[in-house]
Amino acid sequence: MTQTVETPVPDVDSATGPLALTGGVEALRDPSAVLRIPHLAEDVDEVPVHNPDGDDTMIINMGPQHPSTHGVLRVMMELRGETVLRSKPVIGYLHTGMEKTGEDLTYLQGPTNTTRMDYVSPMFNELVFSLATEKLLDLEIPERATWIRMLMCELNRMSSQVLWLATNGMDLGAVSMMIYGFRERESILAFFEKCSGLRMNNNYIRPGGVAADLPEGWRDDVLKICDVFPVRLDEYETLLTGQPIWQERTQGVGIITADECVALGITGPILRSTGVEWDLRRDAPYLFYDQVDFNVVVGTYGDTFDRYAIRLNEIRESINIVRQIVDRMPPGDYRAQDKKVTPPPRGRIDESMEALIHHFKIFTEGFKVPEGEVYVAIESPRGELGCYMVSDGSSKPYRMHIRGPSFVNLQALAHMIRGGLLADAVAIISTVDPVMGEVDR
Amino acid sequence: MPDSPAEAEAEPEPEPPPPTLHGAPLSESRGQTVVHPDQSQYFDLVRALKDEGFVMCVDLCGVDHLLKPDRPLPDGVAPERFEVAVNLLSLAERRRIRVRVQVPEADARVASIYDLHPGTEAMEREAYDMFGILFDGHPDLSRILMPDDWEGHPLRKDFGIGRIPVQFKHTGGSR
Numbered sequence: 001m002t003q004t005v006e007t008p009v010p011d012v013d014s015a016t017g018p019l020a021l022t023g024g025v026e027a028l029r030d031p032s033a034v035l036r037i038p039h040l041a042e043d044v045d046e047v048p049v050h051n052p053d054g055d056d057t058m059i060i061n062m063g064p065q066h067p068s069t070h071g072v073l074r075v076m077m078e079l080r081g082e083t084v085l086r087s088k089p090v091i092g093y094l095h096t097g098m099e100k101t102g103e104d105l106t107y108l109q110g111p112t113n114t115t116r117m118d119y120v121s122p123m124f125n126e127l128v129f130s131l132a133t134e135k136l137l138d139l140e141i142p143e144r145a146t147w148i149r150m151l152m153c154e155l156n157r158m159s160s161q162v163l164w165l166a167t168n169g170m171d172l173g174a175v176s177m178m179i180y181g182f183r184e185r186e187s188i189l190a191f192f193e194k195c196s197g198l199r200m201n202n203n204y205i206r207p208g209g210v211a212a213d214l215p216e217g218w219r220d221d222v223l224k225i226c227d228v229f230p231v232r233l234d235e236y237e238t239l240l241t242g243q244p245i246w247q248e249r250t251q252g253v254g255i256i257t258a259d260e261c262v263a264l265g266i267t268g269p270i271l272r273s274t275g276v277e278w279d280l281r282r283d284a285p286y287l288f289y290d291q292v293d294f295n296v297v298v299g300t301y302g303d304t305f306d307r308y309a310i311r312l313n314e315i316r317e318s319i320n321i322v323r324q325i326v327d328r329m330p331p332g333d334y335r336a337q338d339k340k341v342t343p344p345p346r347g348r349i350d351e352s353m354e355a356l357i358h359h360f361k362i363f364t365e366g367f368k369v370p371e372g373e374v375y376v377a378i379e380s381p382r383g384e385l386g387c388y389m390v391s392d393g394s395s396k397p398y399r400m401h402i403r404g405p406s407f408v409n410l411q412a413l414a415h416m417i418r419g420g421l422l423a424d425a426v427a428i429i430s431t432v433d434p435v436m437g438e439v440d441r
Numbered sequence: 442m443p444d445s446p447a448e449a450e451a452e453p454e455p456e457p458p459p460p461t462l463h464g465a466p467l468s469e470s471r472g473q474t475v476v477h478p479d480q481s482q483y484f485d486l487v488r489a490l491k492d493e494g495f496v497m498c499v500d501l502c503g504v505d506h507l508l509k510p511d512r513p514l515p516d517g518v519a520p521e522r523f524e525v526a527v528n529l530l531s532l533a534e535r536r537r538i539r540v541r542v543q544v545p546e547a548d549a550r551v552a553s554i555y556d557l558h559p560g561t562e563a564m565e566r567e568a569y570d571m572f573g574i575l576f577d578g579h580p581d582l583s584r585i586l587m588p589d590d591w592e593g594h595p596l597r598k599d600f601g602i603g604r605i606p607v608q609f610k611h612t613g614g615s616r
Contacts, residue, residue: 095586099571100596135471262497262532265560276532283535371513374471375500375528375539386500388526392509399596403500403528411563440586 057085062425064093070167071436075413075429082422087414091407094440102400106366107133107207110397114387115201117402118438120163123149123156124380125402125438126205131286132376132387133207136369139341143288144332145209150287151222151325152195152204154318158229159188160381161311161318164433165236168308171430172249177239184232191221208342209335222326226319233315241309250305254416254428257302264415265408268383269314270432273299273306280379292324304431311433314381341367366395382406382433404438459516463489466515475539477518483542484552487527491557495529495538498558501565502526503572507598514543522546523574527554527561550575553582571596 063074072093078085102113114129115122127149134141166181189199194215196204204211240246256266258274271278279296281289297313299306335342343362348355371393377386383405390399409432416428460467463486465478478486487498504524506512514520523544530537542551553576554561565576566585573594576582584591593600 092584092586092588097595100600100602104602138471263559265498265558267499278532372470373526375473375526375537377499377537384499386528388500388502388528390504392512398509399504401500401502401504401526403502407563407567408560411560 056080064090070429070434073410073429073434073436073439075417075425077417077422077425079422084417084420084422084425087417087425089410089413091410091436091439094436096440098441099400099402102397104396106395107369107397108362108366110400111206112201112203114400114402115203116437117404117441118380118382118385118406118435119200120435121156121160121381122201123152123205124378124385126203127153128376128378128380128385128387128402129389129400130205130207131378132374132389133369135374135376136372136389136391137207137341137367138370139208139336139338141209141336142333143330145334145336146287147325147329148210148214148334149205150289150292151214151322151329152192152210153287154321154325155188155191155222155225157381158225158315158318158322159185161315162188164311164381165308168427168430168433169240171426172246174240174246177236180232180236180239184229187225187228191218191225194218194221206335208338209333213334214329219326219329222322226323226326229315229319233312236312241312247305249424249427250308250431251303252301253304253420253424254431255301255303256412256416260415261302261412264411266383266412268379268381268405268409269307269310270302270409270412271383272297272310274302275300280377280384284377286376286378291328292321294318294321304427307431311381368393368395369397377403380405382435382438383409402438402441404441406432406434406436406438407441410434410439462486466517468515470539473537473539475541477515477541477543479518480542480544480548480551483525483540484554484557487529487540487554487557490529490538490540494531494533495536497530497532498527498554498561498564499530499537500526500528501554501561501568503568503574503596505572505596505598518543523549523572525551525568525574544574549573550577552577553579555579570594573597 057078057080059076059078061074061076064072074090074093075087076090077087098113098117102110105113110129110133111126114125117125162181162184166178166185169175169177169181192202192204193199195218196202196211256270256274258276261271261274261276267278275298277296277298280286281294282296294317297310297317299310343359344355349359369391371391373388373390375386375388377384384403385405386403388399388401388403389397392398413429413432417425420428462476465476465482465486468475468477476486504526505522506520506524507522510520512520521543523546525542525544527540528537529540544551551574553565555565555578562580563585565579566582568574569576569582570584570587571594583589587595
């Protein structure tokens with residue numbers, strides 16, 4: 001689809017932040033872009049579409065098994081010709097009640113559950129759960145554990161974004177990109193396997209620290225990844241960025257404005273593609289992100305190409321952060337030595353009955369967390385990943401709610417697709433980067 | 442002896458009124474600001490907060506306090522079975538605030554804030570789906586995660602785990 005980009009540069013003062021943004025329903029171009037079945041008969045004709053033949057509209061379902069819908073997402077679309085009039089994402093196919101399950105698992109078992117939500121970036125799910133638990137416990141984490149968490153999260157961010165490059169390439173016909181992306185991701189997953197024993201769903205970050213110290217030779221492994229990635233990223237730029245087909249398929253497609261993003265609660269690369277500098281790593285620092293240097297990558301037009309460029313360049317920023325972490329990794333303990341939370345060391349179990357009992361109690365009954373409620377948010381590759389946790393003083397969360405960025409970001413879909421071609425819908429679904437495990441939980 | 446400490450104690454200073462924000466009691470939870478409006482104040486409070494700069498509604502979720510009726514709440518807030526917790530974010534000031542509304546079981550409905558924050562569309566549907574809390578003014582309050590013909594609201598505390606046989610087959614009547 002050839003189309004000149006007409007969206008004005010968003011009016012955002014970079015020095016003071018997005019003060020001008022108001023949000024609100026009036027910011028949306030047209031709430032009826034969302035297809036609502038009860039009112040289907042209404043206002044279809046009000047959608048301004050060039051329709052010389054007077055054809056009727058047609059509703060088609062894309063998904064839930066369509067390969068380019070990234071899992072089990074179903075998008076209902078109302079078409080006139082090849083133009084999408086309205087659309088509606090239908091979700092829930094992967095709903096397995098993980099929030100309910102979370103209420104029946106102890107705080108130590110919790111990360112095994114949350115890590116399976118956003119299965120492309122499992123470390124972030126574990127981290128947000130652990131941070132919420134630690135905030136309720138008021139637990140101090142050793143410095144080394146915090147740096148290890150940052151290292152893992154940034155590597156995971158790289159693997160997640162590179163997987164997105166791969167699937168996005170495949171969606172738009174660049175199948176070789178798909179193979180390259182998965183190859184690069186595998187090098188990071190191999191490192192995760194070395195550290196945690198698992199490629200995905202690591203359960204590595206836990207309340208109180210991390211599961212194990214970094215393995216011997218981790219520095220060389222990480223530096224090798226850092227050396228290989230920039231070369232590969234340059235190759236991807238050659239393959240995609242300057243390619244006319246790629247540009248035509250992405251530039252000016254799926255435009256969203258900053259006001260719409262704020263109104264819909266959209267965060268992450270989609271919000272940044274509109275020019276809003278908002279990255280929780282910088283704007284609400286957690287872990288030690290205030291001690292490392294990195295840039296927040298923003299776009300200008302809020303189109304699919306901007307989001308592609310942002311994700312590509314965020315990998316470069318992550319490499320930059322990882323190098324700083326490798327330089328600054330302090331010696332020390334990889335988990336908090338709080339007797340209430342941490343199991344006793346393995347050696348003590350052999351010689352002390354009390355240690356054995358204590359070990360047994362921590363893993364069967366779990367540790368008790370003081371009563372209270374807390375909301376913790378971190379920047380996942382897809383946006384703000386939040387955890388709202390309510391504790392009743394027992395060893396299991398009373399309520400554990402995960403605010404998945406994909407779940408909220410999916411609401412942008414209808415507004416971005418509207419008025420575009422059906423073929424562009426594939427590019428737009430891909431650019432939202434929904435991970436259905438997190439959407440449906 | 443008018444200056445004796447005993448007499449001073451007999452006339453205690455009036456306690457400072459509990460802190461409020463737009464007429465709703467204010468509290469703090471682990472350093473995070475929480476406002477507790479009642480059902481009727483809720484919509485106006487969110488609107489006032491939005492005018493103050495809390496332009497993004499980050500999260501909205503329900504909580505069922507069936508098993509925990511005596512939880513700590515600030516003075517003047519009567520505990521009810523359900524709660525709706527809304528997390529608002531001010532991008533300009535980099536501040537967050539949480540709004541917790543008490544929702545009684547007998548009248549489980551609150552105003553929808555869709556008109557203020559359209560992004561709550563999916564979140565309110567999720568809260569309705571999981572807890573059966575109704576949101577007045579929502580454009581399309583229907584189930585979002587569970588199947589349309591599902592009975593019950595799974596995240597309620599009286600909805601058991603593992604009570605449901607496999608749903609993908611014909612289960613023959615009762616669930």
